Amino acid sequence: MGARLLGGATAAALVLGGLGAVGAAAAPKGPGPRYTAGASGAGDAYFPFAGNGGYDVRHYDLDLDYAPPAPAPAPLEGRLDGTATIDLVATRDLDRFNLDLRGMEVESLTVNGRPAAEIAPPAPGATVDGAAFWHVQDDDARVWELTVQPRPKLKAGQQVQVVVEYGGVTTRPEDIEEALYGWVTTRDGAMVASEPDGSMTWYPVSDHQTDKASYSFAITVPEGKVAVANGIQPRPAETAGGFTTWYWDAPDEQASYLTTASVGDFELRPPTASASGVPIIDAVDRDLTPGRLETTNASLARQAAMIDFFESRFGPYPFVAFGSIVDDDTIFYALETQTRPVYSRQAAEGTVAHELAHQWFGNAVSPERWQDIWLNEGWATYATWMWTEENGGPTAQQSYDDWYDESRAADYWELQIGDPGPLGLFAEQVYDRGAATLHALRVEVGDEAFFIATRLWLERFDDGAATAEDFQAVYEEVSGEDLDEFFEIWLVDQVKPPADWVQP
Template sequence: MTHLMRKCRRAVVAVILVTASLAGISVPAQAAPRTETRAAAGAAGSGDPYFPNAGNGGYNVLHYDLALRYTPPSDPSVLVGHLTAEASITLRATEDLESLNFDLRGHEVFAVWIYGTDGKHGESQGERIPAEWAQMRDDAARVWELAITLRPKLKAGQEAVIEIEYSGNTGRPVDTTGALYGWVTTSDGAMVVNEPEGASTWYPVNDDPEDKATYTFRITVPEGKAAVANGLPGRRPATKAGWTTWTWEASDPMASYLSTASVGDFALSYGEGPRGLPIINAIDANVTGQALTDTNAALALQPRMIRFLERLFGRYPFEAFGAIVDDDSVGYALENQTRPVYSQVASENTVAHELGHQWFGNAVSPADWRDIWLNEGWATYIEWLWAEQQGKATVAKQFTDAVAELDRKNLWGLNIADPGRDNLFVEQIYRRGGAAIHALRAEVGDVAFFEGAREWLARYDNSSAITKDFQEVIEEASGRQLGAFFNDWLREGDRPAMP
């Protein structure tokens, strides 16, 4: 491992500890009586099969408080912005810890402080202690670590608040397939879309979908720009000396890949869904003509879509909904929690898809990224359900069309329950995934199918799970063993038996 970035105070000990942790070496604490539990270095990765270096071990984040000051590009032809930020992260140790890591890339850390290591919670309680810290970067291995030495150590169950000051230029980061993600600098601001592990491009994070937390965003941008994040508005936007601060509060637990802080020339509108649910839409001023007409028509259907899906799957799971429609030409759509983002246009079927994710993917997230079909298969099927509701095409017809397309392109060979890191968003995940959901409905019948879906959402709400968990829930609901069905429709390389 090559250490290309290293900043620390009295960091010789910190670097030794963290480097050993990254290498999987156990670093003993100072000699202690046999009755004491020795503190450990929190793992520098979650161990996800596809992204083993993303996420961290030894703690759970409870809340991220992010104060971001963003300067968009001064020259639209040079897509580089600048971010200066402070992250205040409340966490709880899950084991005795002498050090812990966050994921952070592309930014230089200037200071780290720790509050509440005496067991108290919150910045106003406990001593504010400067921390030893080090940054490690290995681009080839996709390792970007901020390691913090804890003095005093944290005991299991103890809470602390860690404050990190950092800054850096923003550009156009890409995932392992070369697709843009994370904090994507645009000519008028930034499109922020993290899936699967791009949150670390703009804040220190435990970038593991199993570790959900609440968020506060305070985003300061040049006057005239708007900043849109998850959840609900906090304080009214306040402008001082040519800069405006936008505040958003996301009080529902959220996986880091679903967070956003998009910046641009947005016009915001406020509406209501069922039971007064706030619906907040932000549309870029450069979305015009037919794109704007289609977008407005689709977004106007959001309340009806929510009511329809609530009848099938239970109450909408979050405090708000809405959309961010950017004029960026990426052709992107992502189900950011409570505020999906769309590039250029929000079409009706895509809005239904991203809304469906609020239940399937956001409320219940994949514990491992190889189980992404649970997100995309369900969201695709919800597109089909909505189209049938609108009288456009029956679900059966859409299933038949999907199977025909898989036949035509000979796409049955991929195991969608373990597709490989760079196949998370290929066509089969969506099309075969949606077809598998419909075939499951035909296999177990409507009663067991919808009862099982609602039980899945209730059992794993605000949490994460895997394919095996989903299979067990449907087996309980149907009273049948479904191992052969799941193998046939998800894993085996031959065309499955049609219902």
């Protein structure tokens, strides 16, 4: 992420407890397949109910209709209706499985074309006859689970298509900690930024980065509004009867929190390209103030050069396109939504570099556990240090020295960036100490080993997710060093690292 003031770890997103699987049926006894309920979470310690188990989503096709709020002083409420077509593969013999969906009401659901009946949640262990679904939304327990019981049951390896029709009123919480999470209603449309688990607020999903998928979008909005999502436009927008449908296609593997479908009064600019041919597609709010528009234009003009520079350090850009969505919102914010980062109010050069670097670090290779978010934010911050050095600013060493020598309160060093807790996901230390950790690692193993290992890390785990232990193993493999002490000092110890660790 770019702006740390709000980060993306909203209080609304934080799950601090856990419950058992909702309505899980007992596995049948005897020979043959043992059908079980898919887990109601992906196993993340910070967000126990984010994601789901028992299947692998391959593709989401999202057909959305959105009515933005009426002009002020009307309430800041929109209306979202959608049809989500979800292609998945069962990874075990399933009696039932879950999707994450929050704040929306399900109107109908089919599995492989067979309709399921909506029922009340059964008691744990109860037997349910026929195909059915039930939706538990418990804000106090922080559980939002859409449970699907297909009939016939699913066998491991079976390809399944689930179609969910759903809808609901969208609003914007007054609480600043909840204001930028998931589908964020704006007066002129919506700004969609979902880290860490806000995608469930606007479509049914396995909302964890260990279950990546490709996406396609058809977004219908009132004529004059522009809808922008991930990837490229496979065909032009179509207008009829006062409404326009915008089409987007994101064929690369993508974590759910990196998905966007922002709507507003955007100028969708003609594509440009980097030297390597990466298309750059920008959507800029027509209502930006002159000063912010000037800053934004100057920053976006440097995107091609940034891609060229990062490709020279990290390898080829990993996706089909890049670009931006710059929205005129009331709070500064940025998120590395895949191929098309979201910026509120303006896009500053350092923030653009940060969000671009995330396309490699966080998007192409995602943290398997949210506790390893320093691998996202530390890398994006360090890459920005490198970009600044390349353009005549302070060197990476000078940025490190400024970070290290700055007077800080003692409690700054108490946060373990290797396990910051759900309330610390977007703490300053995750960004800056994360970047300093990478610079110290670079000094420890030397430039050659550092950049070889960096490329190997990105190649080995491309389109997937990995842990800090995986990261350490790659750098030990390339450098031949035992880095246990290094990572203990930089990620775990709750004191300032030794002053002589990094020599100028």
